[in-house]
Amino acid sequence: MVLAIAAVGAVIAVSxxxxxxxxxxxPVPVVTGRLNEAPRPHAQAVRATGSIQIDGLLDEASWGEAxxxxxxxxxxPSPGASVSEHTEVxxxxxxxxxxxxxxxxxxxxxxxxxxxxQRDNTTRDGATFAIxxxxxxxxxxxxxxxxxxxxxxxxxQTAEDGRVRNIAWNSAANVKTRVHDRGWTVELxxxxxxxxxDGSREEQVWGMNLFRRICRKNxxxxxxxxxxxxxxxxxxxxxxLGGLDGIQPGRNLSVKPYVISSRAxxxxxxKTESNFDGGADIKYGITSGMTLDLSLNTDFSQVEAxxxxxxLSRFSLFFPERREFFLEYASLFEFGDxxxxxxxxxxxxxxxxxxxxxxxxxxxxxxPLPILGGGRITGTAGPLRIGLLNMQTSRDSxxxxxxxxxxxxxxxLHPNLTAxxxxxxxxxxxxxxxxxxxxxxxxxFTALNDYLxxxxxLAATEGTESDGASVDRAxxxxxxxxxDDPLWDIGAMYRQIDEDFTPGAGFVRRxxxxxxxxxxxxxxxxxxxxxxxxxxxxxxxxxxxxGGELETREIGGxxxxxxxxxxxxxxxxxDRFERIHExxxxxxxxxxxxxxxxxxxxxxxxSSGGRALSGRVSVGGGGFYSGNRFTISGSVLGRLGxxxxxxxxxxxxxxIDLPGQQAVDxxxxxxxxxxxxxxxxxxxxxxx
Numbered sequence: 001m002v003l004a005i006a007a008v009g010a011v012i013a014v015s016x017x018x019x020x021x022x023x024x025x026x027p028v029p030v031v032t033g034r035l036n037e038a039p040r041p042h043a044q045a046v047r048a049t050g051s052i053q054i055d056g057l058l059d060e061a062s063w064g065e066a067x068x069x070x071x072x073x074x075x076x077p078s079p080g081a082s083v084s085e086h087t088e089v090x091x092x093x094x095x096x097x098x099x100x101x102x103x104x105x106x107x108x109x110x111x112x113x114x115x116x117x118q119r120d121n122t123t124r125d126g127a128t129f130a131i132x133x134x135x136x137x138x139x140x141x142x143x144x145x146x147x148x149x150x151x152x153x154x155x156x157q158t159a160e161d162g163r164v165r166n167i168a169w170n171s172a173a174n175v176k177t178r179v180h181d182r183g184w185t186v187e188l189x190x191x192x193x194x195x196x197x198d199g200s201r202e203e204q205v206w207g208m209n210l211f212r213r214i215c216r217k218n219x220x221x222x223x224x225x226x227x228x229x230x231x232x233x234x235x236x237x238x239x240x241l242g243g244l245d246g247i248q249p250g251r252n253l254s255v256k257p258y259v260i261s262s263r264a265x266x267x268x269x270x271k272t273e274s275n276f277d278g279g280a281d282i283k284y285g286i287t288s289g290m291t292l293d294l295s296l297n298t299d300f301s302q303v304e305a306x307x308x309x310x311x312l313s314r315f316s317l318f319f320p321e322r323r324e325f326f327l328e329y330a331s332l333f334e335f336g337d338x339x340x341x342x343x344x345x346x347x348x349x350x351x352x353x354x355x356x357x358x359x360x361x362x363x364x365x366x367x368p369l370p371i372l373g374g375g376r377i378t379g380t381a382g383p384l385r386i387g388l389l390n391m392q393t394s395r396d397s398x399x400x401x402x403x404x405x406x407x408x409x410x411x412x413l414h415p416n417l418t419a420x421x422x423x424x425x426x427x428x429x430x431x432x433x434x435x436x437x438x439x440x441x442x443x444x445f446t447a448l449n450d451y452l453x454x455x456x457x458l459a460a461t462e463g464t465e466s467d468g469a470s471v472d473r474a475x476x477x478x479x480x481x482x483x484d485d486p487l488w489d490i491g492a493m494y495r496q497i498d499e500d501f502t503p504g505a506g507f508v509r510r511x512x513x514x515x516x517x518x519x520x521x522x523x524x525x526x527x528x529x530x531x532x533x534x535x536x537x538x539x540x541x542x543x544x545x546x547g548g549e550l551e552t553r554e555i556g557g558x559x560x561x562x563x564x565x566x567x568x569x570x571x572x573x574x575d576r577f578e579r580i581h582e583x584x585x586x587x588x589x590x591x592x593x594x595x596x597x598x599x600x601x602x603x604x605x606x607s608s609g610g611r612a613l614s615g616r617v618s619v620g621g622g623g624f625y626s627g628n629r630f631t632i633s634g635s636v637l638g639r640l641g642x643x644x645x646x647x648x649x650x651x652x653x654x655x656i657d658l659p660g661q662q663a664v665d666x667x668x669x670x671x672x673x674x675x676x677x678x679x680x681x682x683x684x685x686x687x688x
Contacts, residue, residue, distance in 0.1 A: 052092065054175070063101050069091075117678065131208065277297065279373070281294070566609070654667065
């Protein structure tokens, strides 16, 4: 495709600081055609000549000597046009730190939308500035930092060019922001100890991209522009950053001790019980690419309760991990059905994952079990990402002490091929000996500008029961092919899971099946008044038993509509067949065995989360096995005091009517409150 570039160097966003523009400039066309194919820009960082105070004021002399990056290209609502509000970014460094200064001018400062002051909170519902750094310039791995006008940080690691993301990673970055009568300012310090890079290089050349969201306009812009469906996490589309010389990553050491006490008393207790406990987490940078994490008497007291779910199927529910120690670097240990960039992939970790850390320190009823401690080594070695984990639980009255070990390696064998392997072992260390082993290999192949993605895995499980009997080896495998460009989303997948496939430290929703999946979707950008984007799609699922008997069939169609104000609506319809071999209960009603053919549909609408009062409502229903179902759900979130407090309520109500049985209701209600004293101190409450 031929690209028309409106001006020479229009996307080369480096120029000397000769005059600082103090307000917005009129948008001019920059790029036409696919933004992924536009030239990648280059910038230079400048060594600071004096100390930099992080106060949200770019008033040190060094900032005036820095180059100015001021060419940002819209991704939406007008792809290829210049950002509608003038934006300037400057980059400095010294022996200890990397500095970023951003002037985000705004012609209507009072209209700047501020998201809540909670670290790692989503940034999509407010004004945002972000930077991505690919410090090894491999087009695959990097770190991403998002900031809102209140100074909140959302930092993450990304791998495999955005297909793997670790939001739980926390850096030691220091940021100050300031909202003023010309817009808002970001001043950022990132210590070299928070970044992994090759210190043996005389001069560093990194991948870099910059991002700005103007929420009230539903506008997004980047320095190195990308097509719709791509994000800042896709570091292969970054520009480059040079000028960094004479720097070293250094070592990172942190110790986080804790103490906790409790006292329980009451009429139902024979005596008052008091407990006191303590422990610590230690983090140490072994090399510039590898990190050691140690945990002693691991503390999970800060973990919020699981959100309740209504189960309307005959399969087990998947509850996500919420404990910080396991969330950090969790993406490195992922293996199984993983979705990609929001695509309809036919499966996710809620269907099959070989390692699910909730198996550690939690019983089958989700009751906490004491963890004596453990360790984890994670990082990169050349083209490989490596993860090693070992945790030991202690015995309680009903559960034996256990040891969990995981080894994971994955890396680029070729610019288009990523492959890896995993081994997971769970074994008892007290009482009767029993163990379970899981292992597998996986690979991804990309081609044709990364629009084509082929994914595959093969896994096996085996072990020994508590009575000494061996558990035969069982297998699971998957092969999927997808095409995802700015217009089309097409995919097909086949997977097979043996009846006895049982990963003792993982999760499997459905066994003994062959599953065929297909989808076709299209996402044209339109300019029909308030409508910005349409996404009609067709999805099919076909499950058979290993003997060939049809178990489940789903043929569904839907339409998602994106509006210019950031709100979205969706319409879905599904024709289903289910073969039930044994009756099962749903909220007190019993679904009988037999063949069930039925149809269901739903309509939903969600307003933009950038509003002071936002919400979502969904209505659905139709057939439900041999009867009928009606579902209504909704949520409302209000912001109080700007970005300092939020109040939310949510509800879901299901009415199930099966022949010959009394109608039953299954419902979940919740209410939550958060107040943010600052970006580092908050109080929260939840009723559900």
